[in-house]
Amino acid sequence: MRSVRAALLGVVAGAPSSALACAVCGGAQNDESTGVYLAMTGVLSLLPLALMGAVAFWLYRTAEAAERADEAQRVESVPPQVEH
């Protein structure tokens, strides 16, 4: 039973490399077009994350800077304590 499981696992793990699941990418005529497919897939997958991350980071930094400016102004507006 164990050997059957191992064989099945081997088939499942090894099959995708030869399945060419994506007919478009698998059908690329040469290395250059395969490279272009991969590059564009990478760009389209990562760019939205990078853009959202950049906007979120910028908002965080802007809010933090505003808070610091508020804090500095608050400290300046407090009158000095006079000791009796």
Next chain:
Amino acid sequence: MIDALPHGTQAPLGSPAKRRPVVPSAVLGTLIFVVAEVMFFVGMISAFTISKATALPGSWPVPGQPMLPADATALNTVALLLSGAVLVAAHVSFRKGSPMAKWLVLGAWVLGALFVGLQGREWAALLSQGLTLTSSRLGAFFYLIVGTHAVHALMALVALGLSFVSLLRGSTSPGLFFGAQTFWYFVVLLWPIIYARVYF
């Protein structure tokens, strides 16, 4: 919108805090729109790149179709980049409260309008030479990508024009001005990528 307390104020205990926006809503809204538009353009450029890379040998550039005028478009590109630089100067001027800001916005607008005008002239020449939306894959991609960018440039010119008019009247809200700027920077920065990918 991200809110913070107004400068120099402290919220009294138990009372609702008066808040002011850290980023103008117009800027944040434009930024979200720009992110969506970046993906729209990247999708089209990606399709173009794959289509070009998988073209059969000898079929790209398309035989019998005019070549895209990369050299002449360099002038348009310079005009647009210059317009972005002038708008940065306008931004700095506006921050300092200088009256020069409105004239710099007008300068950026004129350079932007020059870009759109030169692009229109280029299109007329290409159409007369037989490159149309249906004549080839290059034509289809060219008019789709460059045309969509031109539509965005026109929209941004309208926004910049409104900013100029309100600056002239002295009734500009920073939201309108910064929102229009954000959109114009998107149009300016996107163009060199389109130019490098599509024209060469």
